[in-house]
Amino acid sequence: MEKDMCKNDGEAWRVLEFYSGIGGMADVSAQVVEAFDINDKANDVYELNFGHRPYQGNIQNLTAAELDMYGAHAWLLSPPCQPYTRQGLQKQSSDARAFSFLKILELIPHTVKPPHMLFVENVVGFETSDTHAKMIEILANSDYLTQEFILSPLQFGVPYSRPRYFCLVAIIYFVCMHVYLERFSVKVTCIHLPWQAKRKPLSFRCQLLNNQLLRSPSPLLGNDDMTVITKHDQPDDSWDKLLESCDPVERFLEFSNSGDQVNTETGFLSTGTAAVDDFGAAEETVEVDRCVSIDHFLVPLSLIERWGSAMDSKRCCCFTKSYYQYVKGTGSLLATVQPKNKGKASSLKEQHLRYFTPREVANLHSFPGDFQFPHHLSLRQRYALLGNSLSIAVVAPLLQYLFAQAG
Numbered sequence: 001m002e003k004d005m006c007k008n009d010g011e012a013w014r015v016l017e018f019y020s021g022i023g024g025m026a027d028v029s030a031q032v033v034e035a036f037d038i039n040d041k042a043n044d045v046y047e048l049n050f051g052h053r054p055y056q057g058n059i060q061n062l063t064a065a066e067l068d069m070y071g072a073h074a075w076l077l078s079p080p081c082q083p084y085t086r087q088g089l090q091k092q093s094s095d096a097r098a099f100s101f102l103k104i105l106e107l108i109p110h111t112v113k114p115p116h117m118l119f120v121e122n123v124v125g126f127e128t129s130d131t132h133a134k135m136i137e138i139l140a141n142s143d144y145l146t147q148e149f150i151l152s153p154l155q156f157g158v159p160y161s162r163p164r165y166f167c168l169v170a171i172i173y174f175v176c177m178h179v180y181l182e183r184f185s186v187k188v189t190c191i192h193l194p195w196q197a198k199r200k201p202l203s204f205r206c207q208l209l210n211n212q213l214l215r216s217p218s219p220l221l222g223n224d225d226m227t228v229i230t231k232h233d234q235p236d237d238s239w240d241k242l243l244e245s246c247d248p249v250e251r252f253l254e255f256s257n258s259g260d261q262v263n264t265e266t267g268f269l270s271t272g273t274a275a276v277d278d279f280g281a282a283e284e285t286v287e288v289d290r291c292v293s294i295d296h297f298l299v300p301l302s303l304i305e306r307w308g309s310a311m312d313s314k315r316c317c318c319f320t321k322s323y324y325q326y327v328k329g330t331g332s333l334l335a336t337v338q339p340k341n342k343g344k345a346s347s348l349k350e351q352h353l354r355y356f357t358p359r360e361v362a363n364l365h366s367f368p369g370d371f372q373f374p375h376h377l378s379l380r381q382r383y384a385l386l387g388n389s390l391s392i393a394v395v396a397p398l399l400q401y402l403f404a405q406a407g
Helices: 040-050 064-070 096-110 130-141 226-231 236-245 301-310 358-364 379-387 392-406
Strands: 013-018 030-036 074-077 117-123 144-151 164-171 173-179 184-186 189-191 196-201 333-335 353-355
Touching: 013 064, 030 040, 040 379, 064 096, 074 096, 074 392, 096 130, 117 392, 130 144, 144 392, 164 392, 358 379
Parallel strands: 013 030, 013 074, 074 117
Antiparallel strands: 117 164, 144 164, 173 196, 184 189, 333 353
16 A cells, blocks of 8 residues: 555545435545436535536546545445345345446456545435445455444434444554655665565454444444443334434424424324335426415325325434425324314324425435535435435444544
């Protein structure tokens, strides 16, 4: 590994952001030297918010030499999730959408300047795939350690259930010091000896967590006690209980008029988990930049009558790329009117159900207040991009934890 891959004190980490989307990992304390994404709409959003347009070519054509030229300390990767979703065909590594991710990993042993760290995000289910098995094999053979997590925004105080798989990767050794053997003379001949690199072990703070899959954020909060971590290891079916300790949903809403009352018991109404062929479509009939009223986001009574049986839960659901386009299985609706009699259920029609606005979905993903979309993007396009994005509330502490290991 060459001299210029050493990071000096106070120098920002240099990162490559693969599958950058709308920039869920760009807002970190690091220098993004290049981002890569094939979606032109996502790149429009990225450029507007971060002042740089990601590379839009096919990353499968990248070479090890080209990656070396960036001199990046870390690679951040959020590859396509479709090969691993429950609704998909689950073709895993044989799905064409998985090829580029494996190609990038396979380049690591051929680089002169391999990254010190990697960060990988995907849907729950990736951890049992053959793509995951191949990833772990490549990383282990390239002298990397891993710590894996399945975490949800609910565990970080956000009233939003979006469990995702994360893999933090740190190289076991990296060049951290250089010792230069000074020039000396032997008789009349000057001999210049090259830089010699001393290698220092790089490891995670708690080595007992190496190569483990955790469902607790405790290590990110500085708690390395395995007893505490095990105690707070959250099974999937208990995450809904965390809603009670989350911030109220009102904090994430765009509309706050007195007439727009929110059901403060939970604020959410799930739309179920149906197969894609069972969806019912909603129409987009307004121009985005003229959406100044909550009325634009009300769920039509015709859809409530048709799909009301799927709206029987108060669970906070994950927003998908098909939110607003379809009704079932794509994300939560908001009950804006409370029952007149406390403790008595009201009909769905009486609750004045509405969709969350794109700004509210962005808020639940913890995007900053100044995050914005280009004017030319439609509602459906905005929802689709948000459905494919990341929860910054989860990603930020994970990256801080990863970078702290090598800081």
